[in-house]
Amino acid sequence: MSWQNNLHSVSPYIAGEQPELTDMIKLNTNENPYQPSLQVQKVIEDFKSENLRLYPSTDAKFLRKALAEYHHLNTDQVFIGNGSDEVLSLSFLTFFNGQRAILMPDISYSFYPIYCELYRIPYQKIPLADDFSLSVNSYFQENGGIVIANPNAPTGMAISLQEIEEILQNNQDSIVLIDEAYIDFGGESCLPLLEKFDNLVVVQTFSKSRSLAGIRLGIAFGSAEAIAHLYDVKNSFNSYPIDSLAQKIGEASFTDETYFQKSVSKIITTRENFKNELIKLGFQVTDSKTNFVFVHHPKIDATTLFKVLYEAKIIVRHWNQARISDWLRITIGTDREMNTVIQFLKEYLKNKEKSY
Amino acid sequence: MSWQNNLHSVSPYIAGEQPELTDMIKLNTNENPYQPSLQVQKVIEDFKSENLRLYPSTDAKFLRKALAEYHHLNTDQVFIGNGSDEVLSLSFLTFFNGQRAILMPDISYSFYPIYCELYRIPYQKIPLADDFSLSVNSYFQENGGIVIANPNAPTGMAISLQEIEEILQNNQDSIVLIDEAYIDFGGESCLPLLEKFDNLVVVQTFSKSRSLAGIRLGIAFGSAEAIAHLYDVKNSFNSYPIDSLAQKIGEASFTDETYFQKSVSKIITTRENFKNELIKLGFQVTDSKTNFVFVHHPKIDATTLFKVLYEAKIIVRHWNQARISDWLRITIGTDREMNTVIQFLKEYLKNKEKSY
Secondary structure, eight states, X not given: OOGGGGOOOOOOOOOOOOOOOSSOEEOSSOOOSSOOOHHHHXXXXXXXXXXXXXXXXXXXXXXHHHHHHHHTOOGGGEEEESHHHHHHHHHHHHHOOSSSOEEEESSSOTHHHHHHHHHTOOEEEEOOOTTSOOOGGGGOSOOSOEEEEXXXXXXXXXXXXXXXHHHHHTOTTSOEEEEOTTGGGTOOOOGGGGGTOTTEEEEEESSSTTSOGGGOOXXXXXXXXXXXXXXXXXXXXXXXXXXXXXXXXXXXXXXXXXXXXXXXXHHHHHHHHHHHHHHHTTOEEOOOOSSEEEEEBTTBOHHHHHHHHHHTTEEOBOOOOTTTTTOEEEEOOOHHHHHHHHHHHHHHHHHHHHTX | OOGGGGOOOOOOOOOOOOOOOSSOEEOSSOOOSSOOOHHHHHHHHHOOGGGGGSOOOTTOHHHHHHHHHHTTOOGGGEEEESHHHHHHHHHHHHHOOSSSOEEEESSSOTHXXXXXXXXXXXXXXXXXXXXXOOOGGXXXXXXXXXXXXXXXXXXXXXXXXXXXXXXXXXXTTSOEEEEOTTGGGTOOOOGGGGGTOTTEEEEEESSSTTSOGGGOOEEEEOOHHHHHHHHHHHHHHOSOOSOHHHHHHHHHHTSOHHHHHHHHHHHHHHHHHHHHHHHHTTOEEOOOOSSEEEEEBTTBOHHHHHHHHHHTTEEOBOOOOTTXXXXXXXXXXXXXXXXXXXXXXXXXXXXXXXXX
């Protein structure tokens, strides 16, 4: 007997590297290349540190209200967490407490099975088709819950509002969690379905389209009943997860719709241009509705490509994992950054062909 | 069958009220009456919001390093969490995973049993003596872990380093978690015992003595092995719990030792003066080593006293709970605030005596 016998053993999630090179092109964690709204800068400048002696609002009251108004929902339908990873984590803990396995695509955000192992939630992976498309029919079976990223990561591919509605219609006895971390880059949000389904929970984040990965804010939207349960679990986990400054920064980021739309549009335009250039170079590229592309080249091994890009100080993401080990995920940066990537790949492919 | 059947049912912790009255004297959540170090203000002023587009360090690397240096420990002995509530929560999940009940005092931080219920950890409450003192012998029995707040809350009373060492000596096969949230106000930290015991975990916070309740930073110190396990669980729960600004603010608060010592001393002096005045008024007051006092008046019902204080806009804390329902916990504010409380109580007692 030793204290080590009482440990909860887990295999943790490994986040994308945050390297300390200064002259790199960092395209590995889907960060936004543009700064957050200038309203955020203003809030920070105006913040008085003496306020920090007091505890923040336990449930980020004003931020929830701002988000509810923005999305035409009630405040009690909005949950704020410490990044969407925490929102997902607490959602798994709250909603997936049944005996039956929860369902998720076999290729998706790799944190989902890790939450399941942390909380000992049985789960079943449903294979995507060979082209990474999702068939809703495979979710018409008994389950203890469903989690689907829409658009999906790392494929970038989206399913339609109608498909989500079909899943909901066939699964009214378990929570259907739709992770919309990347929804603002071209997918269709299922928030309107909250009117019809009290078992739908939609998770979004400030980290991607709002350029606020550094401040850790995530959201869950759902029925007042579901959100109340999520708050009960949150209040059994941590009283005050969102600091005062983060609450104010979150509010500020929703006051400048013009800037938001402009920076999102820019990323979408860059993505489409980048994608076309990649196709010209012989890459296979999925139909991404996100701020990244998922790519494969029939003539280059992805592990090798990851390495040569890294040596050229271009950092992308690669998984040594069945079905996707031949693929790379590349975040959309600025036009300039993506041009550098294209120029590098052109050169690399030219030299490679010469060497045949 | 319905989605509600899959819910994880809990009775959440209820934090002290954060009322929105502006002219109140808020002595209910043990906040520091003094502002944080001016270095904190400077860090906020200098912060560039464009940095927020990037994810923060997953493990608050520089802040851990600063804390390790301050306490003469190694960086791998330091864990940073989103407030000490999160640190405690993740510690319970990580370390208390055995079959045997964990032990805790019957009167202590009311979050402990709530974590146990959240994670389904069996626990046993060990009664304090009638004078709220803790007998170490009652912790010499089989257990799956031990958690003790030192100084204790809400009693404010501390145990000695030697007593903690005795507990550790008799419990080398389970984690002994010492919650030192209030340690800087007069208790003796058990950090030096980390040299001898790899099963000791010490939790501290930035919320009390560092005046940073609003920024949500908590710490666990332990053996490199214990801390690595805690990080594994944290990395299965949430990748990036501490935002970039909070990491910098935490670092800044440790650069101004003079200010820190001065504000802590001031609170201790105010506490002792306040305590003496209360005793003169007939109150029974425990020997507090914290920034609050725990008080009882033989002639006044605590529920009534709580109410009349509230009506006078003086907000303190009361629990409707066995053994302490006759007691109030009063945070130490400024001298001026505590004088107002004393004046009010003098007046109230005088009028009460008249009415006999």
